[in-house]
Structures are given as structure tokens and as C-alpha cells.
Amino acid sequence: MSGKNLLQEACNQTTYQLAGHGKRNMEVLKEAFQQIDGNLESDMYGSGKVIEDFQEKMAKYLGKETAVFFPSGTMAQQIAVRIWCDEKGLKKVAYHPLSHLEIHEEDGLKELHHIESVLLADTKRCVQLEDVLILEEDVACVLLELPQREIGGQLPDYNDLEAISTYCREKGIKLHLDGARLFEILPYYQKSAVEICKLFDSIYLSFYKGIGGIAGAILAGDEAFIAESKVWKRRHGGDLISLYPYIISADYYFEQRLDKMEKYYEEAKELAGFFNACHAISTRPVEPVSNMFHVHIDMPKEKLEKILLAIYEETGIGIIHYLRETSEITCYFEISIGDRYANIPKEELRDVFQLLDERMKKM
Amino acid sequence: MSGKNLLQEACNQTTYQLAGHGKRNMEVLKEAFQQIDGNLESDMYGSGKVIEDFQEKMAKYLGKETAVFFPSGTMAQQIAVRIWCDEKGLKKVAYHPLSHLEIHEEDGLKELHHIESVLLADTKRCVQLEDVLILEEDVACVLLELPQREIGGQLPDYNDLEAISTYCREKGIKLHLDGARLFEILPYYQKSAVEICKLFDSIYLSFYKGIGGIAGAILAGDEAFIAESKVWKRRHGGDLISLYPYIISADYYFEQRLDKMEKYYEEAKELAGFFNACHAISTRPVEPVSNMFHVHIDMPKEKLEKILLAIYEETGIGIIHYLRETSEITCYFEISIGDRYANIPKEELRDVFQLLDERMKKM
Numbered sequence: 001m002s003g004k005n006l007l008q009e010a011c012n013q014t015t016y017q018l019a020g021h022g023k024r025n026m027e028v029l030k031e032a033f034q035q036i037d038g039n040l041e042s043d044m045y046g047s048g049k050v051i052e053d054f055q056e057k058m059a060k061y062l063g064k065e066t067a068v069f070f071p072s073g074t075m076a077q078q079i080a081v082r083i084w085c086d087e088k089g090l091k092k093v094a095y096h097p098l099s100h101l102e103i104h105e106e107d108g109l110k111e112l113h114h115i116e117s118v119l120l121a122d123t124k125r126c127v128q129l130e131d132v133l134i135l136e137e138d139v140a141c142v143l144l145e146l147p148q149r150e151i152g153g154q155l156p157d158y159n160d161l162e163a164i165s166t167y168c169r170e171k172g173i174k175l176h177l178d179g180a181r182l183f184e185i186l187p188y189y190q191k192s193a194v195e196i197c198k199l200f201d202s203i204y205l206s207f208y209k210g211i212g213g214i215a216g217a218i219l220a221g222d223e224a225f226i227a228e229s230k231v232w233k234r235r236h237g238g239d240l241i242s243l244y245p246y247i248i249s250a251d252y253y254f255e256q257r258l259d260k261m262e263k264y265y266e267e268a269k270e271l272a273g274f275f276n277a278c279h280a281i282s283t284r285p286v287e288p289v290s291n292m293f294h295v296h297i298d299m300p301k302e303k304l305e306k307i308l309l310a311i312y313e314e315t316g317i318g319i320i321h322y323l324r325e326t327s328e329i330t331c332y333f334e335i336s337i338g339d340r341y342a343n344i345p346k347e348e349l350r351d352v353f354q355l356l357d358e359r360m361k362k363m
Numbered sequence: 364m365s366g367k368n369l370l371q372e373a374c375n376q377t378t379y380q381l382a383g384h385g386k387r388n389m390e391v392l393k394e395a396f397q398q399i400d401g402n403l404e405s406d407m408y409g410s411g412k413v414i415e416d417f418q419e420k421m422a423k424y425l426g427k428e429t430a431v432f433f434p435s436g437t438m439a440q441q442i443a444v445r446i447w448c449d450e451k452g453l454k455k456v457a458y459h460p461l462s463h464l465e466i467h468e469e470d471g472l473k474e475l476h477h478i479e480s481v482l483l484a485d486t487k488r489c490v491q492l493e494d495v496l497i498l499e500e501d502v503a504c505v506l507l508e509l510p511q512r513e514i515g516g517q518l519p520d521y522n523d524l525e526a527i528s529t530y531c532r533e534k535g536i537k538l539h540l541d542g543a544r545l546f547e548i549l550p551y552y553q554k555s556a557v558e559i560c561k562l563f564d565s566i567y568l569s570f571y572k573g574i575g576g577i578a579g580a581i582l583a584g585d586e587a588f589i590a591e592s593k594v595w596k597r598r599h600g601g602d603l604i605s606l607y608p609y610i611i612s613a614d615y616y617f618e619q620r621l622d623k624m625e626k627y628y629e630e631a632k633e634l635a636g637f638f639n640a641c642h643a644i645s646t647r648p649v650e651p652v653s654n655m656f657h658v659h660i661d662m663p664k665e666k667l668e669k670i671l672l673a674i675y676e677e678t679g680i681g682i683i684h685y686l687r688e689t690s691e692i693t694c695y696f697e698i699s700i701g702d703r704y705a706n707i708p709k710e711e712l713r714d715v716f717q718l719l720d721e722r723m724k725k726m
Contacts (some may be wrong), residue, residue, distance in 0.1 A: 075600025108598030235471030241601025245608030
């Protein structure tokens with residue numbers, strides 16, 4: 001068994017875990033459907049009460065004319081960018097070098113849509129106004145991911161966001177929000193979803209990150225944009241006869257967790273503090289701006305693994321289930337706070353970090 | 364309320380209905396999950412026991428090296444064709460003019476993959492050996508849909524199938540099976556899935572037609588083909604974090620209904636006989652070769668609607684929930700036999716067709 005699996009195995013055996021809502025198992029679906037009337041009809045290729053009601057609810061929540069439910073964000077975002085590129089007759093989009101579209105989608109945007117990416121900012125920080133101002137090439141669309149996940153979930157200042165939005169509108173550049181974690185950033189900005197979304201022409205959001213649903217996404221925008229996105233949804237093979245398993249669960253967990261985003265954010269700041277107090281450990285950002293952050297450790301992956309395995313065994317608290325090497329002597333992992341964190345007794349939590357600090361110092 | 368909705372409404376109110384398994388409602392999911400252990404882990408971006416076991420089971424059932432679960436057939440088939448076209452360096456596929464890819468996918472194959480279609484046969488009959496032999500253009504792939512749904516579910520002779528397969532192999536043309544209704548044709552051919560599938564290089568099959576699942580599809584073929592299809596699945600946005608709602612239900616209803624295909628086929632022949640005995644009504648094919656057929660009526664849609672509404676009211680048996688105009692004086696509908704048909708008392712069934720025949724004659 002590989003080291004990664006050992007850690008995952010050990011973490012699964014603990015009583016408490018720091019990250020996430022809980023196990024991704026069948027119970028997630030069963031709970032969401034428990035109170036659902038068996039007679040409620042399925043959606044049917046994008047029509048029907050189940051899908052239409054939820055789309056309307058989300059459009060209203062985001063302050064957009066209309067919205068459409070997609071099986072995945074990968075599909076929704078490629079399509080959004082494609083529509084804006086077609087409208088302008090220019091197959092170029094600008095986004096962060098660590099955008100999901102650039103590194104996690106097997107180049108679908110390039111291979112399927114033949115759209116070129118222009119990279120903004122660098123891999124260490126998030127996009128700022130300056131990066132957009134100095135764009136040398138004309139683009140049809142700028143895509144901003146809030147928070148920028150691959151750098152620990154960093155966010156630009158709200159003023160920067162506003163300025164980017166104003167600039168793009170002046171220049172005839174469409175602004176698209178990769179809002180996979182939109183719910184999670186509202187407490188930091190102290191803004192409503194409507195206030196954030198009015199800066200953007202189109203918005204994607206996900207239901208299996210902070211919301212903890214099974215899968216699925218919403219794409220929102222004006223009527224013409226969404227009508228066209230439905231044609232592309234069919235072309236991509238995303239216009240399934242029934243999407244209700246994802247819709248019902250998205251709605252169920254949206255209702256359960258939307259109001260907890262502030263709590264997750266506060267807990268993330270507390271937990272980052274615990275990590276930063278440990279020898280050779282630092283979080284990125286130092287103070288989280290959402291429910292997520294990265295933890296960087298100045299220690300080889302194998303050494304840290306041994307420390308963690310012992311701590312899980314001794315305390316029954318699982319810190320993380322995997323580690324990723326960043327060099328031969330450093331590694332990191334990602335934490336997203338969900339329902340689990342609040343279940344851990346504070347005393348035991350302090351003990352586990354005291355222990356971690358001691359063990360780190362000894363190595 | 365439109366005529367179509369009136370008929371649907373009335374049909375929904377009847378005690379018995381001729382077509383289908385039952386209502387497409389939440390109960391379909393709830394039943395499939397009732398005995399599923401809540402602790403069973405979700406699949407995770409194409410990995411995990413739930414998805415891997417089912418893929419292996421289907422590969423074995425089809426007699427292919429390996430298989431991959433897709434959210435939709437639209438996605439699976441475009442990808443299959445794309446892989447064969449890339450392999451040959453020729454962006455041309457030959458299929459029937461009423462193929463799903465040609466008429467139901469908003470031209471995804473052309474718009475996303477830039478693949479040209481060469482049409483085989485004509486819109487009245489299914490593809491035969493002769494159509495493939497006289498192809499004037501070289502193509503990378505021939506796609507056969509068995510049965511050809513849009514012409515009532517017709518099938519070529521098995522000898523023709525074998526000959527097409529042999530010819531394509533000799534010519535270096537890949538043969539792909541649109542097996543959306545593969546399970547449903549086995550009783551007519553008196554062949555196993557393995558025997559049919561060995562004629563093809565790649566196979567798609569669906570779980571929400573005869574099987575009656577929620578959605579989802581399998582694509583099967585050799586290892587290299589399937590490995591590449593997974594890359595394209597991600598590009599299309601089909602590599603969802605969790606596909607288990609579709610997989611669990613596909614497996615559940617596969618187990619329930621696979622052995623009933625012979626019965627559905629026999630019932631389809633019986634039911635087609637009832638229709639053909641009615642004045643001004645004929646089925647296509649006259650004798651069904653699967654669980655499906657089309658019913659053509661020499662009467663304007665509006666007139667027939669009135670007859671049907673009265674019959675539903677009087678007998679409590681719903682014949683069909685929609686009608687489609689084929690001209691000002693003719694219309695048609697499609698019947699697929701499922702679990703419902705066997706529930707109708709034979710006496711009442713005979714009465715309803717006697718009544719239909721009488722009313723048709725009177726008009």
C-alpha cells in the first residue's frame with residue numbers, strides 16, 4: 001500500500017477530522033431524498049418543475065435574468081467562454097495560469113472549442129486590475145476564479161474586482177465568474193451574491209464544494225446567453241433526460257449549508273492560526289479569506305507522514321488524508337472547512353496541535 | 364392547454380397504459396437505492412468500486428476488453444466517432460440519415476468535433492450491406508443504430524450485419540454500434556450481446572430505454588480506445604465527481620429487466636397485431652423486431668385526439684400520451700413496451716381495440 005493510501009486509511013479510522021462535511025457516500029443521496037415525494041416527476045431534457053424551479057431560485061439568488069443547471073462546471077464554463085468568444089468573433093480568453101480550465105480539463109477548451117488562453121498574473125498570486133490593464137492582446141472574455149483555489153484560495157480586493165469589471169465593460173470584454181466557491185467568499189467580502197454577481201456577465205457555481213451536494217453546477221446570465229448555453233449543453237452531451245439526482249441534492253444541501261458559510265470562514269481562520277503556531281508549518285493565505293486554505297510544511301513528505309500517522313493513532317483526530325510533494329524537502333495539503341470541524345472538542349483540538357508542534361520540532 | 368397536453372393529462376389519469384415501465388418520477392431512484400448501504404462510498408472522478416465494478420460487469424456482458432460509464436449517449440458516441448476519426452486521420456463517419464447524431468444533438472459532432480457525416484440508406488429503411496458497399500467516399504467509421512429508432516425500430520438481417528462487419532474490417536473502417544436499445548434486439552436475433560458486439564469495434568448502450576434506469580450509458584471497446592475515451596470524457600465535462608446515482612440505478616434495473624426483453628418483444632408483436640386490426644391504422648414494422656414500433660394513422664391529429672380522449676375516459680386505458688403530425692391528414696406515435704403492458708387485463712385490452720376500430724370506422 002502506498003504512503004498516500006496508508007494516510008487515507010489511518011485518517012478514515014479517526015473519530016474526528018478537520019476538513020469537509022463528512023464521507024462522500026450513498027448516505028448523502030439518501031438523506032437528500034428522504035423527504036422527497038416519490039410521485040414528484042422527473043425533469044425531462046431540461047424541462048419540468050424540478051429543474052425549472054431550481055434554476056429560477058438560483059437566478060434570483062444570483063440576481064441574474066435566468067439560469068441553467070449543468071451536470072458539471074467543466075461543461076458550463078467551456079460553454080460560457082465559447083459563447084462570449086463567438087459573440088465577439090475572437091477565440092481568446094484571459095485567465096489565471098492555474099485556472100481549472102488550464103490545468104484540470106485535459107485542454108477541453110482548446111481541443112473542443114479551439115479557444116486560446118491568455119494567462120493573467122503569475123502562479124503565486126491572484127489576478128489584479130493591473131494584470132488586466134496590461135493585457136497586450138484583445139480577448140473576448142476575462143475569467144476570474146474567486147477564490148483562486150490552486151493558490152490556497154486567495155481573493156483580490158473588492159475594489160480591484162469593481163475596477164476590473166468597469167474596465168472590461170468599457171473595453172467590450174465579457175467578464176465571467178468561476179464561482180465554484182462563490183458561497184464561501186461572501187462572508188469575507190461582506191457582500192451578497194447579487195452584489196458580487198452584478199460585476200460579471202456570466203456566473204458558474206458548484207454544488208459539491210461548500211454546499212456538499214453530489215455534483216452539478218449552475219450557469220447564470222441574461223436570457224440570450226442562457227438560451228445559447230442550452231444548445232451547447234446538448235452538443236456536449238449534458239442535456240440528460242434526468243438531472244434530478246443532482247438537483248434535489250443541490251437544493252437540499254444549499255438550504256442546509258448556505259447560512260453556515262460565515263461559520264466555516266471563522267473556523268478556517270481559527271484553524272489556520274493553529275497550523276501557523278506549529279514549527280515549520282505555514283498556511284497560505286496566512287489568514288484565510290474563505291473556508292479554505294493550503295498548509296505548507298518544510299519537511300519531506302515521508303517524514304511528515306510518519307508524524308501524522310502516529311498522531312492519528314494517539315489522538316483519534318485526523319488532520320488530513322493526503323500530502324503532496326512540492327520539493328524533496330517540502331510538501332503541502334489543502335483544507336476546506338465544512339460541518340466536521342465544529343464537532344471536534346476544542347480541548348482535544350488544542351492538544352493535537354501542541355503535539356504536532358512538539359513532533360515537528362523534534363525531527 | 365394545448366391538444367398535446369390534454370392527451371397527456373387524460374392519459375395520466377387512466378388506470379392502465381400500454382407503453383413504458385411506469386412514471387418517470389422520484390420513486391424510480393428511491394426504489395433503486397432502498398437496499399443500498401449508506402456507507403458505500405461514492406465513485407470519485409471515474410474511480411472507485413461503484414463505477415469500476417459496474418464497468419467491468421458490462422464489459423464482460425458485452426464481451427469487450429473494457430468499458431466506461433458516461434452520463435449520456437450523446438457524449439459517449441461523439442467521442443467514439445472522434446477517436447476513430449483521429450486514428451485514421453479522416454474526419455468522416457457514415458450513418459443513417461435519421462441517426463441520433465444527425466438529428467437530436469444540435470450538430471455536436473460537427474460543431475465540437477468538426478466531423479463530417481456521410482448518409483447511408485434513405486429515411487424509409489435501415490442500412491444494408493449494399494449501402495456500405497456503394498459508399499463513394501472513404502470514411503473512418505460506420506455507425507449502425509440497432510434498431511433504427513426513427514423508422515419504428517427496424518433491423519437489418521443478421522447476415523447483413525455480419526457482412527457489413529467483415530467488409531469494414533477488410534477496408535480498415537471501424538464499426539460502431541449505437542446500441543441504445545441493444546438489450547431489446549437480442550430476442551429477435553436470438554443472439555447474445557457478446558455475439559452481436561463482436562461484430563463491432565465499439566459499442567454504446569443506454570440504461571434508460573428498455574432497462575428503465577434514470578440516465579447514463581456505457582461505452583465499450585479495447586483498452587486503448589477506452590483510455591482515450593476517458594480523456595475526452597473529461598474534456599466534454601462528463602467526468603463528474605460522482606456518477607453513482609445513475610450507476611446504482613442502471614445496475615438495479617439491469618438486474619430487474621434484462622430477462623424480460625423476450626417478453627416485451629412478444630408483447631410488442633401482440634400489441635402491433637391489435638393496432639393493425641384497426642381501421643386506418645398500421646404499425647411500422649408490421650411485425651415488430653424489438654419491444655418498439657411506430658403506429659401510423661390515416662387521420663388528422665385533431666380528429667384522432669378526440670377519439671382517444673373519449674376512449675381513455677370510457678375505458679380507463681391510455682393508448683398513448685401524444686400524437687405527431689406527419690401531414691394534414693396523417694399522424695403517428697411511438698410505442699415501447701415495458702412493465703406496464705402485462706398489467707392490463709386481456710379482456711379489457713381487446714375491448715379497447717374493438718372500440719378504437721369502431722370509432723375509426725365512424726369518422
